Amino acid sequence: MQDNRAKFLERAMSRHHYSGDALIEVLHTAQELYGYLTPELLKTIARKLRLPPSRVLGVATFYHFFSLAPKGEHSYTVCLGTACYVKGALGLLETLERRCAKAGSTSADGKVSVNTARCIGACGLAPAIIRDGEIVGRVTPEMLEAELSTLGIR
Amino acid sequence: MTVEELFELHSEEQARLRRLENRIYCCTAAGCVSCGAEGLRSAIAAAIKAEGLEGRVEVCGSGCLGLCSKGPLVRSAADGALYGELPPEEGALLVRPNPIDRQRLAAKRLDTNAPFFARQLKIVLANSGQVDPERLADYIAAGGYQALAKAVTEMTPQEVIEEIKRSGLRGRGGAGYPTGLKWELVARQPSPVKYVVCNADEGDPGAFMDRSVLEGDPHRVLEGMAIAGYAVGAQQGYIYVRGEYGLAIQRLQTAIKQAEREKLLGNRVFETGFQFRVDLRIGAGAFVCGEETALIASIEGKRGQPRQRPPYPPESGLWEKPTLINNVETFANVPPIITEGGDWFASIGTETSKGTKVFALAGKIAHTGLIEVPMGTTLRTIVFEIGGGVPGGKFKAAQTGGPSGGCIPEQFLDVPVDYESLTNIGSMMGSGGLIVMDESSDMVDVARFFMEFCMDESCGKCIPCRAGTVQMHDILSRLTRGEGTAEDIRLLEELGALLRETSLCGLGQTAPNPVMSTLRYFRHEYEAKLASGGRQ
Numbered sequence: 001m002q003d004n005r006a007k008f009l010e011r012a013m014s015r016h017h018y019s020g021d022a023l024i025e026v027l028h029t030a031q032e033l034y035g036y037l038t039p040e041l042l043k044t045i046a047r048k049l050r051l052p053p054s055r056v057l058g059v060a061t062f063y064h065f066f067s068l069a070p071k072g073e074h075s076y077t078v079c080l081g082t083a084c085y086v087k088g089a090l091g092l093l094e095t096l097e098r099r100c101a102k103a104g105s106t107s108a109d110g111k112v113s114v115n116t117a118r119c120i121g122a123c124g125l126a127p128a129i130i131r132d133g134e135i136v137g138r139v140t141p142e143m144l145e146a147e148l149s150t151l152g153i154r
Numbered sequence: 155m156t157v158e159e160l161f162e163l164h165s166e167e168q169a170r171l172r173r174l175e176n177r178i179y180c181c182t183a184a185g186c187v188s189c190g191a192e193g194l195r196s197a198i199a200a201a202i203k204a205e206g207l208e209g210r211v212e213v214c215g216s217g218c219l220g221l222c223s224k225g226p227l228v229r230s231a232a233d234g235a236l237y238g239e240l241p242p243e244e245g246a247l248l249v250r251p252n253p254i255d256r257q258r259l260a261a262k263r264l265d266t267n268a269p270f271f272a273r274q275l276k277i278v279l280a281n282s283g284q285v286d287p288e289r290l291a292d293y294i295a296a297g298g299y300q301a302l303a304k305a306v307t308e309m310t311p312q313e314v315i316e317e318i319k320r321s322g323l324r325g326r327g328g329a330g331y332p333t334g335l336k337w338e339l340v341a342r343q344p345s346p347v348k349y350v351v352c353n354a355d356e357g358d359p360g361a362f363m364d365r366s367v368l369e370g371d372p373h374r375v376l377e378g379m380a381i382a383g384y385a386v387g388a389q390q391g392y393i394y395v396r397g398e399y400g401l402a403i404q405r406l407q408t409a410i411k412q413a414e415r416e417k418l419l420g421n422r423v424f425e426t427g428f429q430f431r432v433d434l435r436i437g438a439g440a441f442v443c444g445e446e447t448a449l450i451a452s453i454e455g456k457r458g459q460p461r462q463r464p465p466y467p468p469e470s471g472l473w474e475k476p477t478l479i480n481n482v483e484t485f486a487n488v489p490p491i492i493t494e495g496g497d498w499f500a501s502i503g504t505e506t507s508k509g510t511k512v513f514a515l516a517g518k519i520a521h522t523g524l525i526e527v528p529m530g531t532t533l534r535t536i537v538f539e540i541g542g543g544v545p546g547g548k549f550k551a552a553q554t555g556g557p558s559g560g561c562i563p564e565q566f567l568d569v570p571v572d573y574e575s576l577t578n579i580g581s582m583m584g585s586g587g588l589i590v591m592d593e594s595s596d597m598v599d600v601a602r603f604f605m606e607f608c609m610d611e612s613c614g615k616c617i618p619c620r621a622g623t624v625q626m627h628d629i630l631s632r633l634t635r636g637e638g639t640a641e642d643i644r645l646l647e648e649l650g651a652l653l654r655e656t657s658l659c660g661l662g663q664t665a666p667n668p669v670m671s672t673l674r675y676f677r678h679e680y681e682a683k684l685a686s687g688g689r690q
Contacts (some may be wrong), residue, residue: 022440028397055456062457062613063438065397081359082553082589083516085603118441118607119359121399122224123516123522123587124185135188142558 005033013048020051023059036067046135063085072106077130084127088120092127095141099148111153145154155416156425157303160294167295175210176232178248179283181225182215183369184236184401185362189225189233190242191215197221197242200226201249211249214289217282219369219489221270222523229283235270236264264666269539270521275502277510278486279526282370287405293373301489305381306428309492314339318488320496327353327444327481328555328584329660330507330573336478340386343476348388350379351472351479353449354395354402355533357441358556359607361510364482365523368395369401372409376432378485380419381492383430386478393430394449396450400535406434437505441557441611444478445659446471448613459613460659481585483512491513502634503529505573517553517589520545529606531572535561538588551675555584557604557611558664560671580671582664597676601669602630609667619662622653626669643680647673 016022026049030041037060046056060066065082078093079082093116097103100112107113122128126136129144163561170175176411180195187559198213205211211270219227224238230248237248240262247255266272276282283293293299305314319334340348354374356364368375379391395403410432413419432640435453442448443458450472452458471477487509491499507529516522520542527536533552537543551561560581562569569575573583591600607624626649633640650666657663673680 001613002262019455021453025436028436028438054190058457059455063440065438082556082587082603083360083522085359086517086591086600096180116610117398118357119285119361121272121356121365122185122358123226123362123514123589126516126522128188130418137185137188142663152687 006122009045010032010048013045015148016064020049020055022049023056024063027056027060031066038043038068051097053089055142070106070110072101074132075115075130076099076100076111076122077115077117079118079120079122079130080116081121081123081126083123084119087126089127091141092129092139092144095144095148099153107153111151112148155418157307160299160303160424163291164300165295167291169293169525174212174231176212176230177220178211178213178250179216179229179231179286180245181217181219181227181229182287183218183222183366184399185222186227187226189239189402194228194240194242194245195224197246197526197578198249198660202245202289205250205437207249208671209550214286214292216285217287218279218366218524220274220279220285220525221520221521224264235267236266236667237262237584238264247393253592257570266403267479270525270542273410273433273531273535274351275510275528276526277327277407277490277499277502278483278512279370279524280490281374282366282524285371287370287372288408290373290409290416293371293593294589297493298373298489298682299377300419302377302384303381303424305384305492306424308427311341311385314381315493316498317492318385321491322496322503323484323487323491323499324507324509324573325481326483326487326556326585328582328585333480333484336468336480336690337385339381339466340388340478341474343469343477347475348386348475349385349450349472349475350386350391351453351477352379352391352393352485353444353446353481354393354399355437355449356396356399356482356585357444357611358558358587360462360514360516360553360589361556361585362514363524363586365399365402366480366485366514367512368399369405371414372402372405374489375406375482376409376413376419378488379432380423380430381488382478382480382485382645384428384576386476388478389429389431391430392435392472393432394437394443394453395433403434403436410434421648427598429549440613441607442613442659442661445661448659449479450477457613459615459662462658478622483586497538504570505597505659506574511583511586513586515541515588515590518544518547518592518594519590527571529572529586532568532570534567536571537567538544541590542590544590549590549596550593550595551591551597553581553589553591553668554587555664555667556587557607558582558660559584560667561591561600561675562671563675580667580674582667596634597635598680601633601672602627605630605665605666608661612661612665616656616658616662618653618656619658622649622657622662625649626653628667630669631679636683637685638680638683639685640681643677643684
């Protein structure tokens with residue numbers, strides 16, 4: 001498994017001819033493969049693309065998409081776009097933060113990661129969340145509470 | 155594919171569609187997908203099979219059908235009926251409805267003569283909901299790629315630019331720069347290498363127009379880009395699309411592959427000497443990348459930080475080469491302008507703003523969804539006729555332009571929506587997000603919300619924006635907690651003017667807009683929150 005992932009990453013870099021311009025594409029691939037970006041991974045990418053490690057770290061930390069810490073088993077992203085905001089997204093975030101973890105972090109038991117997003121473009125379904133990569137619309141705090149309980153979160 | 159083959163395929167596919175007894179279009183835009191559109195589609199497909207109607211009745215996916223709040227939406231081509239909120243078992247009835255089924259379905263039928271549909275004029279969204287975005291033949295049957303064929307075989311690049319100039323098309327990304335002039339600037343550069351970039355980094359909260367166009371009609375954006383490439387002399391295009399838009403990315407990838415296979419993109423487009431390739435670049439979640447120089451930096455694999463302009467991208471953009479950057483909706487307007495002519499386009503809209511504008515309606519409004527109206531339509535028509543008004547409440551303000559825009563109060567509901575009028579009343583056209591607020595919205599809190607957004611999204615390169623947004627956010631938080639003073643309001647205005655005048659890019663320059671516009675129209679709400687209870 002480990003070897004395979006390294007091979008896929010290598011293939012992505014070679015597809016872009018190990019060009020530094022492709023750093024963001026390569027980081028996308030790396031995160032897809034490994035779930036998050038470890039310091040070793042960043043160092044490898046820097047060496048292969050012949051970029052200073054500072055530049056790779058700089059890019060990895062600049063964009064919200066890249067995560068330098070492992071993610072939880074489940075992920076909840078609350079959309080805080082304007083439409084969701086005026087329809088009560090803060091209540092959903094409050095529920096998740098109270099029961100799981102602060103936005104941008106993972107619960108201590110590693111079960112749930114909580115994040116916020118700046119509009120996921122599902123305004124017709126406000127308030128919306130992304131649960132494990134899937135958009136769920138018209139969510140209420142009660143629905144969330146029930147769902148978290150079935151996941152075994154107190 | 156040659157031009158003759160394109161027209162052949164066009165008539166063949168049209169004839170095939172005419173032979174079908176019915177074609178059922180399931181909206182498979184992100185909104186309907188999350189309401190169960192896929193389940194509905196497979197139920198219909200299963201019913202077609204069970205009834206043995208394969209080859210006579212067809213089910214396909216389609217782009218956004220508009221009324222997102224009633225998802226999942228389905229359109230039945232045989233009688234043109236549109237259905238909303240259909241569970242899979244009722245969707246299956248559409249395949250061969252008996253009178254009882256018809257009655258059951260009638261309850262779910264949406265009135266397409268209602269103002270929501272009747273008051274719209276669709277140019278950009280003309281194909282949305284009419285074609286299967288994953289089939290090239292569908293797009294060609296709808297007249298797709300004929301504009302590109304016309305441009306590369308019958309027109310000179312200069313004639314294409316003249317046509318766009320005559321149309322009066324202005325950039326749909328928000329700033330409203332005349333598209334024809336921009337193209338001419340790039341075309342005039344002597345460099346042999348040039349780029350065309352499509353800005354699909356739609357970041358404004360409450361805006362989902364570009365996403366819907368990309369999901370519903372991806373070939374049209376590719377065609378618009380290729381025409382632009384021909385006009386300005388570029389051979390390579392990039393689409394910079396938000397990483398959050400998974401479905402749009404997938405549809406674009408499919409569309410690019412299809413177009414390359416049929417030689418509608420790539421070397422020798424329509425077997426002429428013109429070549430044009432398109433590659434995708436996936437954003438990684440940074441709002442500032444919607445700013446053109448930051449977007450360029452991001453395509454180059456760097457931190458998305460803007461740089462000083464001039465030089466502007468038409469002179470020195472991607473890899474220091476002349477670069478044309480337009481937004482998704484702008485490119486989507488190009489093919490119809492080439493086929494129908496610039497004069498036709500210029501006959502729609504107002505004196506200074508031509509054509510139509512797509513708006514994403516959201517917030518406290520009965521019909522959330524995607525609409526397209528001629529420029530110059532009043533806000534009242536948009537909110538109350540098309541949008542169906544504010545359910546169970548009273549209209550307070552409409553927010554346009556996202557974090558760079560402003561809140562428009564009730565007194566301006568009759569202002570025609572065009573670039574100039576919106577700027578005059580302290581908001582802006584922006585990319586097309588329109589969020590309606592009722593009395594329950596606290597305007598100071600709304601201003602704080604947008605400032606928090608700008609504070610988080612500031613790239614940190616220039617000090618006015620990096621420090622100024624933090625200061626303004628602090629003051630606004632203090633005010634919302636009821637701890638502010640009259641001096642705080644004065645300071646907000648001073649800081650706002652400073653950010654506007656000294657920030658490096660549009661993000662910082664426009665960040666104070668929501669504060670300034672709410673201070674202008676809802677100052678009493680600020681004053682009521684002062685620690686002294688409104689007394690000075």
